[in-house]
């Protein structure tokens with residue numbers, strides 16, 4: 398299964414979600430394709446002691462070759478950079494699932510409209526899932542996002558990934574939330590996203 402974490406808006410949590418989600422798949426072959434020139438996951442993976450196989454295809458053809466080689470029981474997570482490009486579009490068109498992290502602010506909703514426009518230009522066969530990410534612990538009302546998502550053939554995941562320091566700290570030291578004790582809610586959130594994608 399090819400899961401592309403995508404949004405043209407920067408800083409919405411694509412790389413963070415991709416990293417922890419990748420480690421949530423137990424007993425499965427998992428690889429990451431890092432399409433961002435910032436190479437976030439490439440570097441985090443080095444810090445982690447190469448816990449995952451992180452690939453960096455440089456052209457659309459190379460990307461498609463990698464994606465075509467993904468076995469049915471293998472998980473390939475593509476971390477798309479926060480910009481629009483041919484290679485990002487190709488990843489979106491060759492995915493089984495697209496995950497769009499988004500928070501509840503008005504700037505996010507506006508940024509989402511831009512990305513929606515791009516998705517409409519593409520031939521997308523994948524299921525498109527929007528996930529609320531980096532959400533303040535007390536925020537309960539997501540009407541603004543629900544309304545934005547409901548106009549599309551997209552699904553807003555039930556799981557809400559809250560703003561939690563552990564998502565940052567573990568990634569910063571090359572670790573991940575499943576490697577640390579406690580933090581059950583953070584683990585439940587990432588497992589919740591994983592299970593809703595299946």
Ligand SMILES: Nc1ncnc2c1ncn2[C@@H]1O[C@H](COP(=O)(O)OP(=O)(O)OP(=O)(O)O)[C@@H](O)[C@H]1O
Nearest residue numbers: 407408409410411412413479531559560561564565
């Ligand atoms: N659920 C969360 N809880 C706390 N912090 C978060 C969460 N998700 C993301 N962040 C933080 O938000 C910032 C941006 O996250 P990240 O780099 O993953 O975004 P991105 O969409 O990959 O950005 P870019 O488009 O630049 O690649 C980082 O500092 C990250 O630690």
Ligand SMILES: [Mg+2]
Nearest residue numbers: 411412433437
């Ligand atoms: Mg990123």
